[in-house]
Amino acid sequence: MTNKKLVIIGTGETANLAYEYFTHDSDYEVAAFSVSKDYLKEKTFKDLPVVEFETVEKVYSPDEYYAFVAMAGEKLNRNRTRMYLATKNKGYKMASYVSSRAFVWHNTQIGENCFILEDNTLQPFTKVGNNVVMWSGNHLGHQSEIKDNCFITSHCVICGQTVIGENSYLGVNSSVADFVTVAKDNFIAMGAVVNKKTKEDGLYIGNPAKRQVLTAKEYCGVTEE
Template identity: 55%
Template sequence: MPKPLVLIGAGEFAQIACEYFEHDSEHDVVAFSVERDYLAQPRLADRPVVVYETLEAHYPPAEVDVFVAVPASQLNRLRTRLYRDAKRRGYRFATYVSSRAFVWRNAEVGENSFIFEGNVVQPFVRIGNNCVLWSG
């Protein structure tokens, strides 16, 4: 059974992450979430966009995983701030590893990380939390 997932963010990377999680993972994207000041539309990709500050009221931490799907804005400070805040609020984080990436059996990948297709993660590699590995 798919795990419900809320994507924090509603920009281009969040839409890309939605496609990958929906079609190449065990997660079902149920909503997007953005900070109140950035709420531009009530729905995106046929899913609700909820205010981040009230996320627990709509999607409690015990019921969903989250993924912070914002780009490397401000040298990753924005993604780091949202990641730390969601962690403080008790959310569990999804990690996406493309079925078309090569990840060695003893490699370690942290939470809230995203590994696109075409990446090679060799033996003994440790990828930390909140990382994005683009390819191409």
């Protein structure tokens, strides 16, 4: 079987890691990188071409190449989401990476442009939306759902029957109790224990997690909308 050809959008550390994971643990072969022309400093990265995002589809046709947006989760994932939508609008099929060392039950549903690293546990009947990052070692309990554009850092425990709302960011070692909904646009601090449903655009810290006066968008510098 020939490998599927992939263009990675980004040349930062997430792109560096995406290259590693896709190359050594997937059936995609990375062909090139692409960044917006304002960020294009070097013509090559990892010995592969770097091309302008504005015209990438002319060089690497969406009929032949898949794409993956490899960016971090700052600004409540806004930058990553904008590039994901722009890439999709060019007609690319978006790849997801799911580590062969993750435990993923057969009926788990995973969307596109997801990045699911080693030691994640995704139990039966779980759902992961589009453009979701699950860094290493998280637990997603049965029947739980992570909506689009979330960033789950590491060693987060998301108990069964929970929902994590769009664009939300869960800091390392945070926990969400069973049947609890985290609203959209939440920033959950590292180590926070979310034991009740949260409200939109909240920064939550502590055990039990308390909503702060500063909102998540204010804390993360989200200014558009």
